[in-house]
Each structure stands twice: as C-alpha cells, then as structure tokens.
Amino acid sequence: MNIMPFPRPRRLGKVNVPTVTLAHGGGGKAMKDLIDDVFVEAFDNAALAPLEDQARFDLAAIAELGDRLAFTTDSFVVDPLVFPGGDIGKLAVCGTVNDLAVGGARPLYLSCAVIIEEGVALDLLRQIARSMAEAAKDAGVQIVTGDTKVVHKGACDKLFITTTGIGAIREGVTLGAHLARPGDAVLVNGLLGDHGAAILGARGDMALETQVESDCAALHGLTDALLAAAPNTRALRDATRGGLATVLNEIAAASETAIEIDETQTPIREEVKGFCEILGLDPLYLANEGKIAAVVPPEEAEAALSAMQAHPLGAGSSIIGTVNEGEAGRVTMKTVFGGRRIVDMLVGEQLPRIC
Amino acid sequence: MCLGIPGRIVKIDDAAKRLATVDVGGVKRQVNIACIVDDARPVEGCVGDWVLVHVGFAMSRIDEKEAAETLKILTELGEAQAEIEAMRLSAAEVGRAAS
Amino acid sequence: MKYIDEYRDRDKAAILVKEIEALVAEIPLAKERPINIMEVCGGHTHSIFRYGIEGMLPKEIELVHGPGCPVCVLPMGRVDDCVAIAERRGVIFTTFGDAMRVPGSKKSLMQAKADGADIRMVYSPMDALEIARKNLDREVVFFGLGFETTMPSTALTVLQAEREGVTNFSVFCNHITIVPTLKAILESPDLNLDAFIGPGHVSMVIGTAPYEFIARFYKKPMVVSGFEPLDVLQSVWMVLKQIKEGHADIENQYARVVPEEGNKAALEAVEKVYELRDFFEWRGLGSIDHSGVKLREAYAHFDAERKFAVPNLQVADPAACQCGAVLKGVIKPWQCPLFGTACTPETPLGALMVSSEGSCSAYYQYGGVKAQAGAA
Numbered sequence: 001m002n003i004m005p006f007p008r009p010r011r012l013g014k015v016n017v018p019t020v021t022l023a024h025g026g027g028g029k030a031m032k033d034l035i036d037d038v039f040v041e042a043f044d045n046a047a048l049a050p051l052e053d054q055a056r057f058d059l060a061a062i063a064e065l066g067d068r069l070a071f072t073t074d075s076f077v078v079d080p081l082v083f084p085g086g087d088i089g090k091l092a093v094c095g096t097v098n099d100l101a102v103g104g105a106r107p108l109y110l111s112c113a114v115i116i117e118e119g120v121a122l123d124l125l126r127q128i129a130r131s132m133a134e135a136a137k138d139a140g141v142q143i144v145t146g147d148t149k150v151v152h153k154g155a156c157d158k159l160f161i162t163t164t165g166i167g168a169i170r171e172g173v174t175l176g177a178h179l180a181r182p183g184d185a186v187l188v189n190g191l192l193g194d195h196g197a198a199i200l201g202a203r204g205d206m207a208l209e210t211q212v213e214s215d216c217a218a219l220h221g222l223t224d225a226l227l228a229a230a231p232n233t234r235a236l237r238d239a240t241r242g243g244l245a246t247v248l249n250e251i252a253a254a255s256e257t258a259i260e261i262d263e264t265q266t267p268i269r270e271e272v273k274g275f276c277e278i279l280g281l282d283p284l285y286l287a288n289e290g291k292i293a294a295v296v297p298p299e300e301a302e303a304a305l306s307a308m309q310a311h312p313l314g315a316g317s318s319i320i321g322t323v324n325e326g327e328a329g330r331v332t333m334k335t336v337f338g339g340r341r342i343v344d345m346l347v348g349e350q351l352p353r354i355c
Numbered sequence: 356m357c358l359g360i361p362g363r364i365v366k367i368d369d370a371a372k373r374l375a376t377v378d379v380g381g382v383k384r385q386v387n388i389a390c391i392v393d394d395a396r397p398v399e400g401c402v403g404d405w406v407l408v409h410v411g412f413a414m415s416r417i418d419e420k421e422a423a424e425t426l427k428i429l430t431e432l433g434e435a436q437a438e439i440e441a442m443r444l445s446a447a448e449v450g451r452a453a454s
Numbered sequence: 455m456k457y458i459d460e461y462r463d464r465d466k467a468a469i470l471v472k473e474i475e476a477l478v479a480e481i482p483l484a485k486e487r488p489i490n491i492m493e494v495c496g497g498h499t500h501s502i503f504r505y506g507i508e509g510m511l512p513k514e515i516e517l518v519h520g521p522g523c524p525v526c527v528l529p530m531g532r533v534d535d536c537v538a539i540a541e542r543r544g545v546i547f548t549t550f551g552d553a554m555r556v557p558g559s560k561k562s563l564m565q566a567k568a569d570g571a572d573i574r575m576v577y578s579p580m581d582a583l584e585i586a587r588k589n590l591d592r593e594v595v596f597f598g599l600g601f602e603t604t605m606p607s608t609a610l611t612v613l614q615a616e617r618e619g620v621t622n623f624s625v626f627c628n629h630i631t632i633v634p635t636l637k638a639i640l641e642s643p644d645l646n647l648d649a650f651i652g653p654g655h656v657s658m659v660i661g662t663a664p665y666e667f668i669a670r671f672y673k674k675p676m677v678v679s680g681f682e683p684l685d686v687l688q689s690v691w692m693v694l695k696q697i698k699e700g701h702a703d704i705e706n707q708y709a710r711v712v713p714e715e716g717n718k719a720a721l722e723a724v725e726k727v728y729e730l731r732d733f734f735e736w737r738g739l740g741s742i743d744h745s746g747v748k749l750r751e752a753y754a755h756f757d758a759e760r761k762f763a764v765p766n767l768q769v770a771d772p773a774a775c776q777c778g779a780v781l782k783g784v785i786k787p788w789q790c791p792l793f794g795t796a797c798t799p800e801t802p803l804g805a806l807m808v809s810s811e812g813s814c815s816a817y818y819q820y821g822g823v824k825a826q827a828g829a830a
Contacts, residue, residue, distance in 0.1 A: 201382075206577040209376075209383035274380020274455060277360045278408070279551075279577065337683045338464040339506025344819040347799035348564075351551035352577060353358055353500075353811065358497060359603070359655045359681070359711075361457035372614070380455045387580060389610055390719045405457060407658065407711050410550070410600075411578025412607045414720065415658045415711045417457055422710035426460055429688065433469040 012036035020120045025150025035148055038122070039112070042129035043136070047109070047144040055109065055144035062108065066168030070105035072096060073164040081128065081158055083202040085195075085213030088161055089131035091289060094218045095240070096165040097139045101220035102236040102292060104175045104227060105167030107139060112146040115160040118153055128159070139218035141165070173227060177254035177295075179234040184323040185301035186259060187294045189222060189308050190316030191215070192244050193272040196286025206279060206352065212271050215290035222313045223292065229307030230300035239291045242346050245284040247293045248331045249345045251323075258326030261343070263336045265320045280353035284333075285346050295323060359409040361417055364388070370398045377408055388413045457710070461682030462505075470687040471510055477694040478514045483648070488516035490646055491693055492783055494636065495653040496523030496811030497681050503820035505683035511690065518783035519813035521635055521739060522653055524600045524628070525552050526805040526812040527781065529737040530771070532628060533558035535764035539595055539626060540571040542762065546589060547573045548582035549597040555808050559769045579611040579625075586615070586623035595758045598625045603655040605629045605747065606720035609727035612749070612756045626758040627748055630734060632656050633664050634745040640672050644784040649693040651686065652678035654708040659724075661716030662704050669702040680708040727753055735768060737805050738777035777804035780813060787814040794818065 013033035015024070023030040040048065047055045062069070076092045093110065100107040112132065116125070136143050143163075194215040201210040219238075227233055235255075237247040244266075252259045268283045276283045290313060296304045301319055308314035321333075331343040362377035362384075373389040375398075391406055391413045392398050406413035478484050493499060499519045502508055508517055521527055533556050540547035540563065547563070554564040554575065567573040572592075576582050579596050586594035598608040608625055615623045632653060639645060652665060657678045668676050675696035679689035689707045696703060706712055727749060734746025749757040771777060776790040787793050787806070797803040799815055806812035 205575060205581075207384060207581055208577075211381065270455065271381035274382040277455070277458065278379050278382060278384065280358045335505045335683075336462050336464065337505040337507070337510075338467050339508075339510045339683070341504060341506045341820050347819070348555065351554060352575065353550075353552040353809070359658075361455070363456075384577075385580075387607075387610060389723075390606060390717050393719065407655075409655060410604055410607050411580045412610065414603070414606070414655070415713065415717060418710045422457060422460075425685075425688070425707070425710060426466070429466045429469055429684070432473060433466065436469060436472055 012040055015122055018122055020116050020118055020122065020125065020150055022118050022150055022152060025116070025148065031148065038125045038129045039146060039148070042126070042133040043143045045142045045144065047142055057109070062168055065106055065108075065170070067171045068169040070100050070103045070167040070169050071164075072099040072103075073162065074099060075160060075162040077157065077160050078199065079157060080202050081124065083214055084198050084211075086216040087128055087131050088159060089128035090135045090216050092161040092163045093132050093135035093139060093141070094216050094289060096163040097141060097218040097220060098238045098292075100165050100167035101218070101223040102175070102238050103167070103169060104173035104223070104236070105169045107141045107165055107167040107220055109166050110136065110141055110143045111164045112143050113162040114146070115149045115151060115156050117156045117158050118150055120158055125159075135218065139220065172231075175233065175235055177235045177237065177251045180251050180255035180257055180295045180323045181234065182257055182323055182325045183298050184234060184295050185298055185304075185319050186248070186261060186321040186323065187296060187301070187304055187308065187317060187319050188239070188244065188267070189219075189292055189314040190290075191267050191269045191272070192239070192288060192291060193268055193276070193283035193286035195289040196243065197272045197275045199287070201275070208275065208278065210271055210275060212269065212275065215288060217290035217313050219290060219292060219313060222308060222311045225307045225311050226294060226304055230296050230304035232297050232300055233294060233304065234297065235295040237293045239288045239293055241287050243283070243285040243287060244291070244293060245282075245331065245343045246346060248343065249329070251293070251295060252331050253329040255323070256328040258324045258328065258330045258332070259321060260324055260332045260334060261321030262334045265318050267316050267318050281350055284343060285350050359407045359414065361405055362386075362408045364401045364404050364406060364413070366402060367398055373398065375401060375413070377406065377413065379408070384408075384411070386411050386413050390414050391416050458682060461680065461684040463684060466684055467510065467687055470684070470691050474515070474687070474691050474694060475512050477691070477698055478512050481694065481698050483697070484514040488514055489648050489694070489697065490516045490518050490783070491649045491651060491690060492518040492520045492639070492647050493651040493679075493686070494520040494522040494632070495656070496526065496809065497655070498651060498679065498686060499523070499813055499816050500811045501681050501683055501686055503816040507683055507686055510687075515690065518647065519816070520639065520783060521736070521781040522601065522632065523809055523811045524630060525556060525809035527630070527736040527738065528553065528556050528599070528628065528805060529735045530557065530559050530769040531735070531765070531767045533562065534560065534769060535766060536563055536597055536626060537561060537566045537571070538764050539758060539762050540566050540573050544592050545572065546585055546592050546594045547571065547597065548576045548585060548594060549573065550599060551575045552809050553597060553599055555802070556805055557802060557808065579608050583611050583615055583620065583623055586620055590622060592622065593761075594623050596623070596625050598627045598629055601630055601632050601653070601656045602659045602724070605724050605728065606659060606717070609723040612727050612753055613723060615756060616753070621755070624756050624758040624761050625749065627728075628746070629728070630736070630746050631744070634742045635736070635739070636665070636668065638739060638742050639782055640668065640674070642782050642784075645782060647674065647783065648697060649674055650676040651689045651693065652676045652704075654678055654680050654685070654712060657708070657712045657716070659717050659720045662706050662712065662714050665704045669704050673702045675702045675705070677705045677707050678712055680711065737771065738775070738781045740778070772803050775804045777806050780806055787817045790814070
C-alpha cells in the first residue's frame, strides 16, 4: 500500500525519565524519543514507519474494497484513563472503528493525535499505547499517522486522544437514520448501559462497588454479519454518549417517524439496574461502547437477529421495538408495568437524584 | 425526599461506627445502620437483613411478612375477579343453552 | 431485584386497574367532576410518569402533583447563598446531584462549578464528611436538602463529626417539614382535593400519626404509599375505596417499610441536632411558618449559616412564573403560559422544570401522553 518503502530499519529512541515533561513536546530529540518509545514501538507498521508528515496509500487499492470513502473523527477525554474493561486507548480505537462500521464501511486506517499533560507517567502512556495497538490489531486496522503535544499542568486533564479513521463502503450498502420506515424492527446487540455504569463506578465519587465492566469493543465484524444477513438494513447507530435513548431519538427525528420500544425486551444487566436504582439514573441514557441500534425491514428482522446472536459480540441481541406512524420524532416505551412513557432527548447531563 | 432502595446487608464494616456494606442487585455500598439497630436487634445480627437505603443510610428494616401481605391482597383480588368472570361466563352459557 | 420487581408486576397492575374502574363507576361524585387525588411526593410524581400510570387510570381520576420535591421548592435566594459559600477560597461545596441545576438569580451551582468553584456531587452526607477528613486544609460544606426523610442522615453525620472532633465540616441546612406544607395546601381556597397519596419515605421517619389532622379535621382520606408502580396503583385503589365508603382515614399501604410509630433512632437524632425555624421560604409557595429546621446552638460550629456570611436575600421568582399555582395543583403544567416556550428543561425559569421530579419537567420529558392529548 505504501508507495514509499522505508530505506532501512533504524534504532528507536527511548525515554529514560519516569514522567512526561514539556521538553517531550518541544519538537526536538526528546519528542522523537517519546514518539519512538511510546507510539512507534507499540503501533509498528509499514505505513507508519517512515514517520513522514502524512501516511500515503494507493487509491486504486482502496477502491477495490468499495465505492465510497467513509471518514470520521472522535476525541476521547474519558476520566479515569483506565477503567474496568478497558482504557482510553482501547476506547479511542474502538470508538472510531465503530463510527466507520455503522456506516457500513470496512475500517482501514486510523490517525492518533494525543495531547498529554506534563507529569503523566511514561509507563501509563506505554500501557495505553499498547492497548491501542492491541485493539487495532484485533480490529484489523492500522494506526498510520499521528501527532503528539505536551501541555503544561492544568491545561488538559492527563490525556486527550483524537482518532480519525477512514474506511471503504462496499457498493450497494446504503445506511442512514432518515431511511427508517413504519413497520421496521429495532434491534440492539446486547446489554445496555455497562460502559456508563463502569465509568461512574470507577470515578468513585458515589463510592459504589461494582463488578460491571465497560463493553468497549470493535463492532465491524458484527455489522458485517448483520449486513450479510439483512442487506436491506436501513440504519445503524453507535449508542455512545447519551445512550440508546439518544440514538433512537435521532433516528426518529431524521426519518420523521415514531419509535416504540418494549421495556421487557430491552436488555439491561441486573447490576446496572441496581446501580441506576441507587442513584436514580435511567439506564437508557447511559453510554455504551460496544452496542449498536439497528433498524431493519420487518421481513429481515429474524435473519438479522440470528446473525447478531451468532456473533460473539451479539449474544444478547434482542428485537426491542418497532418504527411506527405517529408523532414525528417521538420515542416511547411500553413499560414493564404495562403503561407507556415518553423517552425524550437528554437535557444536559443525567444527574443522580435524591428524590 | 424519596429515593430509597431495598438492599441486603452483606457484612458489617465497623460495628462501633455502625457501618455495614449493603448489596443492591449486585452493586455494593457502605451504609450507616444506626437507625435500624438497637438493644433488641444488635449490629452483629444484621447480616442478611433487608433494609431500605436512602442517601447512604439504612432507614428501615423491610418487613417480609408485610411485603408478602401486600402482594397477597392483590393475588386474592385477582382470584376474586377470575371467579366472578368465570361465573359470568357460565351464566352466559346457561342463558344461551336455555334459549 | 427482590422487593422491587414484584411491585412492578403487570398482571397485578391489571387486577388493580379493573378494581379501580369498578370503584369509579360506583362513586357518584365522579359523574360530575374528576376525582382529584394529590400525590405529595416528588418520588411518586416520578414513578407515575416513569411507568405511565396516569394513562392506565380511568379519565375520572385526576392525579394532582404536589409540592413534595425539596429541589423544586428551593428559593433562588438560597441557591445564591450556596453559590456565595461555594465561591469562597478554600471551600469544597458538596451537594446532591439534582440540586446542581437549580437556577439562582445569577447562576446555578453547575454554572458556578464551570466558573471554577470546587463543587462536588455526593451520594451521601457521609461522603461529604469523608472529604472533610481527607482535606484538612479546606472547609467542607454539605448542602443539607430534603424533607424529614433526609434530616436524620444529615443529623447523624453531624453527630459523627462531633464524635470525631472534625472542625472543617459544616452543613448549609435547608431541610423542610411536610406537615406545614400539607396544611398550607389544605387551607388554600383554590383547591378542590378529594384525597392524598402520602409520602412513603418521610413517613418511615415520622410515622403516620402526624397526618391524622388531615382525616379528622379536613375529612380527607390519605394513604401512605410506596414508590413502586404497584404501590401507587394500590394506594389509588385504597383511596377510592374510602371515598366510596364515605369515610376519611389515614391508611398505610407501605407497611413493609413504614412503621406506624416512625423510626425512634432517626427521630432522636433529629431532635438532638435541629430546632424549628419560625418561618422558611418556599419557592412558589411563599413563607410558611415552622416549615424549616436549623441547627441548634449546641451545633453552631457545624452550621454553615453561622460560619459563613451569606447574602440571605429573598429573591422573587420571575413575575410570569406560575410555579406556586402548579405546586399547589391549582393548574396543570401546560396551563402555565411559559411551559414549553420560555421555560423548558434546557432553559428552566422555575424550579419545577429543573428537577426531574418537578411536575413540569416530568410532563415535558416523560409525557403525559394523556395530558398532551388533553392539551391538544
């Protein structure tokens, strides 16, 4: 793919101090050592190795994989950096891979830009870079270009990562929230709210002990399987910040339909329910990092469900509701109790309540 | 102020300070049990008890008998309704057979 | 989850709805006007919307959402006082989450936090005390908010702080009492309430005796209710039975949690630490006598109001605010001219739109699928 083969292998620089300093962002030898030690060491691939200002790819080769280019970017500022089930690095890779996957794209290459607060431990950075490398390898993508900045204490919260990704969309695959139609089925691939609960638990301010882990995972294998079984799938959305409720509202608004889901079919882990009961939170609004909402024509719903259930990341898949005629943009839920409630867009942040 | 949730006391953390760990659906949290202990029901005997937790304090013991009673009333109501419905249906049957 | 799932049972709900419909048919009053049942507590409002209970009831029943939401009735002046304390150098201001968005005359605690004040959300006053232990060079203030349910927790925390000799911890006390509120509602000339669904968790502290005056003097039935949807439905059923039978009593639907006599240890702690204020201001309801508590002189060193100078100003609601009328159940949220236009969850003018238990916020976000049909 790389049209500029690297002339010869070179020795990578190393950082010999325990924490990052402003010197490591200065552009000089210290910065080269940091990039080599942390990122090149971990990401090591042919496209990255030359360390030019840009990675280069043969367009024709990409065009063999699809007829459209998918292009996405995301910033990751999660706190704490390391949490049960993953870390900011894994999140940064999977999050961007998933944004490509829900467009029906095969994820190909990622860029990785980091902003590091001075004083961050090198060991922690190495751990996160390794995490990114592992996630990229599992996802079959390469991190091919990047940027490193170091800022003084207080200018950022430990570490911010931005990943941008490109992928190729296969001919004939057309997904869009506006394509949902009355009669369509709405599916999810498993338990909702795990990531949000894991992060809140890990932050510690509520002093809750929980075993819940983030569901952070790259979903393109799952989406491939889904699209193979249900080629007329209308829309796929990654249910990240704002949770399932947010993506359903987006789909309903874009397609000017109403969506109703059934609480008894909406899978939520017992522990996440307990977590939400204690704090007075609604699990429908908790973030996920390994869950999609899929809108599928009714005649393909069963096939879609089977395909997702057969995939390791979709064992808990469920048909949770339907798209209907009705007030455009309105999302409702038939409650476990038999009544009906509206599932509105989140306003501000969800706050634990005492009432 | 209302948000209270049933939880089960799983261990005593500090008897003198009246602190225990409670389990709500698998999530654990330390709570103060001063309100639910007394001479008759000492701290040590609390493990396994169900309590109502509000802002980190166990405010009441859940009375298992009363809980069952509340549901029993509803079950009995349901049975009565079913009986009435059955009588109504059979009366309709008799009416049809007679005509 | 035990003691939760059983009270969300759909089949038992159907049984109750059938009984309720049968009762309504036998109540003559229902043929002339709706039966107005006030559910006092914010937690009940939340449950009713969260489970869509209103839509399950016959149209002859009108659920009126009362003022039992301590976040909703927090006056702007008190929020300003909180902000003033929080913005002082060296202070760590701790608060329950839902209080953070209530607007003050200039800003909310959330905005003050964005502006740099050290404001931290806590789940329990005990967590605030722990922050004080861990930050001996800072003054930690806990925003004590809530009805009698939460009073004991704050009181017990103060007593623990005293036992340990903690000197950098204090409470900004905004605890309010339920009985004067209920009296104010019952005395209100605009109201036409037939019965009450009583606050379950306040009652687990104070017992059921304090409500006797509602039945004896005002001749209205009240059923103290749990918070699961089946509890609320069952309480509606019990209230309707009383109306049909023509008597008024205080009943306890929530017997599994509420002891008739209340909680002795909690009441003792409350008695030890607090005394009644002569009057206290409620947003939307004005000043109500003996409706708030403050820390006793003996605990002055834990009283943030004495430790810190606060503006202590009475700030009037925006003139167009109808929060008071909505709080008393005189008008429905959508009947307020500002509802959904100038006043929305993103831009709340009144506290009823800020807290997720406030009836305006609940109507706006959860539906009132029935209400919207009514408003249309």
